[in-house]
Amino acid sequence: MTIRDVATRPYADQKPGTSGLRKKVRVFQQENYAANFIQSVFDVIDGRDILVIGGDGRYFNREVIQIAIRMAAANGFARVVVGRGGILSTPAASHVIRLRKATGGLILSASHNPGGPDEDFGIKYNGTNGGPATEKVTDAIYARTKEIDRYRVVDADEIDLDTIGETHVGDMAVEVIDSVADYADLMESLFDFAAIRAMIAGGFTLSFDAMHAVTGPYATEILERRLGAAAGTVQNGVPLRDFGGHHPDPNLVHAHELYERMMGEAAPDFGAASDGDGDRNLIIGRGIFVSPSDSLAVLAANAHLAPAYSAGLAGIARSMPTSQAADRVAEALGIGLFETPTGWKFFGNLLDAGLVTICGEESAGTGSNHVREKDGVWAVLLWLNILASRKQSVAEILTEHWARFGRNYYARHDYEALPVDKADAVVGGLRDKLDRLAGIEVNGLRIASADDFSYLDQTDQSLSRHQGLRVLFDDGSRIVFRLSGTGTEGATLRVYLERYEPAGGDLGLAVGDALKPLIDAAEALAGIKVHTGRERPDVIT
Known part of the structure; x- marks a missing residue:
């Protein structure tokens, strides 16, 4: 294996934001732009054991994965684990990092932003806990990007990303894994799938809009195959490099077709959507929209109905801009409420310390201590578990919640x-x-x-x-x-x-x-x- 040091020059605009480095595709396509940032990550982090790589399948995803694999080999990693087709939802990537006890992972996504040759791309580094890098780490990465003068890479043929199995780049193993299986197994361990299956078999109907983004395969496996929802329950379920020309942000503007369906006379009982990389969610009942802030509060108040949370919650965390609805739930439950800045990385420390169990942001992100990212499919399944247990509609649950908490x-x-x-x-x-x-x-x-x-x-x-x-x-x-x-x-x-x-x-x-x-x-x-x-x-x- 021949390792090459490639001379480069710094770019001044590689400061990671709350969710990594996001720019237009044409910016990332500049000479050495992606390689500079990836090398800066490698230069800063400790450990060279396992690196997880995956993304939401957007334009330029595969190209950067090939670059990252060759650079990981040159930088001494023992193994790279990559999702088949280069696909891993952000919460699934977090789970794989934790499951494999990896050094960390590169998640290639711009989340809910549009995709395509003239649209957006992003790279985020997640640490060994599966969560976004801390500010200390991202500050160090940014400092390195400002002085970098070389990156390391090996010359190697492209890896077949579409075939599950193991190959090698020099001394480094490259393992292509089923992007869905581990995550689906995790979800089945958290929720009462038998109760949800029985509810669906009894005539409960639902509609999930994957927005031609990463959650299509996950939702199809879980909702249709494991839970028995009718074929076609998952709509726009094939991930596309440009998300079908749509904006994969699960809100009432960009998921308007789902909203109109749920407000119609023949609406399903439950509607949901997720975003580009699978960490956000939209929840709509028949004839009623559930705001993300209300969703967090309702999920926290009813989480004990799911097996994984039957012993109760350690605490609740919300971002500062998120409504204070969850505060009233925490007070009623006698548990802690933590108000953090926007950005899931701020929840990571609280989760690792065991101070909170459920977290949420008004920007349609909710999650728990099962991973260290927000998780759109998880939120949908917890709602379904609650509906199956309470045997009420979304509107009834929301109305009763307001009557109790305001x-x-x-x-x-x-x-x-x-x-x-x-x-x-x-x-x-x-x-x-x-x-x-x-x-x-x-x-x-x-x-x-x-x-x-x-x-x-x-x-x-x-x-x-x-x-x-x-x-x-x-x-x-x-x-x-x-x-x-x-x-x-x-x-x-x-x-x-x-x-x-x-x-x-x-x-x-x-x-x-x-x-x-x-x-x-x-x-x-x-x-x-x-x-x-x-x-x-x-x-x-």
Whole structure:
């Protein structure tokens, strides 16, 4: 085996975000761009045992996997484990890393972002616990990308990614595995598949939109083969390099066909969708949409109905922008509630320390301690387990939940692909006056406090600053302003709006009507229209 050191030069734009390095495909196709980042990962991490590689099958996925395999061999790894066809959902990759006790893994995905030659690509490194690399590691990777001058690679024929089995690149074993089997077995160990099968056999109907993304094979194996749902239950189930030209983000905008189906007269009992890499979920009952924040709260309140969680939860964690609905569940259960910055890596330490069992984000990500990533199919199966146990509809379960805990009316308004200077003007202008807002009345709402959220991780004492601007009102309502790190062009401004209505109050309002005073207050505080010229958000979820 001949190892070559290839001279290269640094790129200045390889700082990983909350979910790794994401750029347009054409950026990754620049000379040595992907190789630079992969070598920077290898230069920083400890261990050269097993490396897991997989992705969501998007455009440029296979090409980068071939590069990564040859570089892993040159960098001394003993074994690479790769999903057949280069496919591994993000939660499945996390499970394989943990199952094999691997050094870590490279997950090739841009999650819910579009795919294709003119769209998005990404590389994320997950550590030995199966979760996204810590900030300490990603900071070290970024520092290395700024000074890298060579990468190591071996000359070798391309690996056949479509045939299960083992081959070698030099001294390194390359094992192509069934992308679905281990994950499906894990799900069967967590949930009462017999009860779900009986419910489906009794006439319960469901529809799952895989969005031509990675979860198609997983959902087909689990829902149709193992649980007995009718053929065709999984729609858009074949992963495509461009996701069929669609945007694989499971929200009411991009999964509108599923939404219309669930709102129709002949709607199935249950509808769900997942995203590009399989870590997000959309839940819709017949005639009712379940917001991600409400879904987290309902799952936490009912998790004990599934075998894996029958002993109860250690705690619940949510990202700061996620609604406070889960807080009330934690209080009722007498368990801890942890509020973290956005990004699943912040949940990893809490999960590893045994402080929490279930975690969730308002951006449609929920998961538990079974892996160290959010997990879309897991959320769908926990919902099905709850439905099978309670023998109620989604609407009935949600209505009873609000009657017990109250309702957190909630929405997120996204302003996408803004010029960076205009997005910074909105956030910077508001940040400059945060310390003067307490006591002021805006649009009939009195501000109790305002701050720039910081998080001290009690497991490792790391401090994360500037995680979102919070404006809290006397009545318990709040508005959060945050710039997202998941886009690849410009900046995305997210505005989170939340109003709490106690049990016994008006729990049946339309969300837009309930939040109208907060929407007006957000504009008055931040001047989004003035700074950006946008009359309305691009996406409301």
